[in-house]
Amino acid sequence: MTPHTGNQLFDAYFTAAPMREVFSDRGRLQGMLDFEAALARAEASAGLVPPSAVPAIEAACKAERYDVQALAQAICSAGNSAIPLVKALGKVVASGVSEAERYVHLGATSQDAMDTGLVLQLRAALELIEADLGRLANTLARQALQHADTVMVGRTWLQHATPVTLGMKLAGALGALTRHRQRLKALKPRLLVLQFGGASGSLAALGVKALPVAEALAEQLHLSLPEQPWHTQRDRLVELGAALGLIAGSLGKFGRDVSLLMQTEAGEVFEPSAPGKGGSSTMPHKRNPVGAAVLIAAATRVPGLVSTLFSAMPQEHERSLGLWHAEWDTLPEICCVVSGALHHAQVIADGLQVDTERMRQNLDLTQGLVLAEAVSIVLAQRLGRDRAHHLLEQCCQRAVAEHRHLRSVLGDEPQVVEHLSSDELDRLLDPAHYLGQARVWVARAVAEHQHFSA
Secondary structure (H helix, E strand, C coil): CCCCCCCCCCHHHHCCHHHHHHCCHHHHHHHHHHHHHHHHHHHHHCCCCCHHHHHHHHHHCCHHHCCHHHHHHHHHHHCCCHHHHHHHHHHHHHHHCHHHHHHCCCCCCHHHHHHHHHHHHHHHHHHHHHHHHHHHHHHHHHHHHHCCCCEEEEEECCEEEEEEEHHHHHHHHHHHHHHHHHHHHHHHHHHCECCCCCCCCCCHHHHHHHHHHHHHHHHHHCCECCCCCCCCCCHHHHHHHHHHHHHHHHHHHHHHHHHHHHCCCCCCEECCCCCCCCCCCCCCCCCCCHHHHHHHHHHHHHHHHHHHHHHCCCCCCCCCCCHHHHHCCHHHHHHHHHHHHHHHHHHHHHCCEECHHHHHHHHCCCCCHHHHHHHHHHHHHHHCHHHHHHHHHHHHHHHHHHCCCHHHHHHCCHHHHCCCCHHHHHHHCCHHHCCCCHHHHHHHHHHHHHHHHC
């Protein structure tokens, strides 16, 4: 087999190597060849193929025996990958046991081999993705618990809001991963099914043996037998693509937040450092979020790929012209891009570096203003909502105008000190005392994760 030499410059950055191997040229060929070998066994069990022909067909169903470049050139004329592969398979079989060649691909169509081969690849891809999601979820659960009380400023519309905890932010990401794992588990029975319909989906070529062969073939490949072939009903594949799009989006959110927290102006959370990682070609001081960049890039690229799958759904009649073709590289590429994002997310989560001192400094950047809501709510119970809100608004404006801490301004305001003691003001302006249910959210997200993983 001729090694692949093109488009490798960015592959290691954006794609995890095990996933690229699943969808390599060899992986694609082997998926179709696994279908052909299983078809021979199934048809032998139904009496359509002599048992003596099966070993010769099985022996020929090894991807390394075929010239990828020659097949690639043949596809240009054939219009799909199965036609030249089956022809080449027949020649290899005939070179060993000539009479076995007539039983190759009996009663099947090209799309049966291609779609079932793809499903076999997707099964391997899902194993990788589910394992990566599980590892990442475990890490986020650990980090969320570790930082359940790590207080930091919350940010809404990119502005300082009320305090939150780092654990709460990580628990949000953990919750999304748990939902994605649930989605993948739910869709697998619909996705991992055989495609076997013959020329127009009726399996007429196999006569009364059609259903026994289909059942045996599904059993051979450890796939479910669907209610009917799905040559132009593509919802199964699109459902997976959509689920992977959701995963990419959640990972992009995680990468976006990490990159924003790494900004010089924030400096609260960082990707793990390593020699040569995140440097600049001209600025020695730079520490760029190179892992987060992959997560954001994946969240940017995948929606367009998913839209291609949706666009390709209205396929004509019993076999599509062009729309089916548009899928061929799309879903594999989604899997590869998501695999790369999961890899980089794991690296970030494993080695997350947290600057709690900088978090405390940033909490005080607005000199107590982020706790104005806490004071207003308590004061509203004693002065009335409108009066308390108006009073706090004036105090905040004064604090900004006079460059003073809100605590100092409130301590000088007679209407405030009349109703709130000095100790009460100190407590209300302590970020650690205004975290609401942050700890509960962490505990609930971790519990949900553990329940799913059990």
